[in-house]
Amino acid sequence: MVRIIFIRGAPAVGKTTATRQIIKTLKTKHNLDCAYICEDNFRKQMQFKYRSEDLAAHRNSFELVKAVILKLMELDDYDLIFVEGLFRYKEIMERYSKFISENNFDSLVFQFELDLEEMKKRDSELRNGKSKKDIEEVKKDIDSYTPDNAIIIKTNKAVDDIVKEVIGRI
Numbered sequence: 693m694v695r696i697i698f699i700r701g702a703p704a705v706g707k708t709t710a711t712r713q714i715i716k717t718l719k720t721k722h723n724l725d726c727a728y729i730c731e732d733n734f735r736k737q738m739q740f741k742y743r744s745e746d747l748a749a750h751r752n753s754f755e756l757v758k759a760v761i762l763k764l765m766e767l768d769d770y771d772l773i774f775v776e777g778l779f780r781y782k783e784i785m786e787r788y789s790k791f792i793s794e795n796n797f798d799s800l801v802f803q804f805e806l807d808l809e810e811m812k813k814r815d816s817e818l819r820n821g822k823s824k825k826d827i828e829e830v831k832k833d834i835d836s837y838t839p840d841n842a843i844i845i846k847t848n849k850a851v852d853d854i855v856k857e858v859i860g861r862i
Contacts, residue, residue: 699776701804702831704815706847710854711776724771731777782837803842
């Protein structure tokens, strides 16, 4: 049975970089079939009428991601499906939890965390300040709710170390 892996965290904590490396390592060294869904694509690049903090955009992206997970499973067999994104609001995490439960999926939630100043530095250096104006607000929202089952991953270390830590938990 497939396992759904959620990678959650504020902008510039290393979610995308680490997730891509995790999947590559799982495929090449562990021979696992993985799929990758970037929740940001559904929330930001498909729904231009919303602002990033609009709960409606997050609700809509949940529905889209849910449909993609179900369709992926219909089309092929996967060992792991990674869903990476902010998952900023408690309500959205609860919706994912209910979806996982209703479908009897196995899942893990990793919450990536990093000091605010380091996030701002990374955002400036690596992302051209893409999240500059709302990075503090998003971090505050994410930090206000951590799912009980979340595995906290501190990302103030080398990507290879993050990859080893996550794979060790999978």
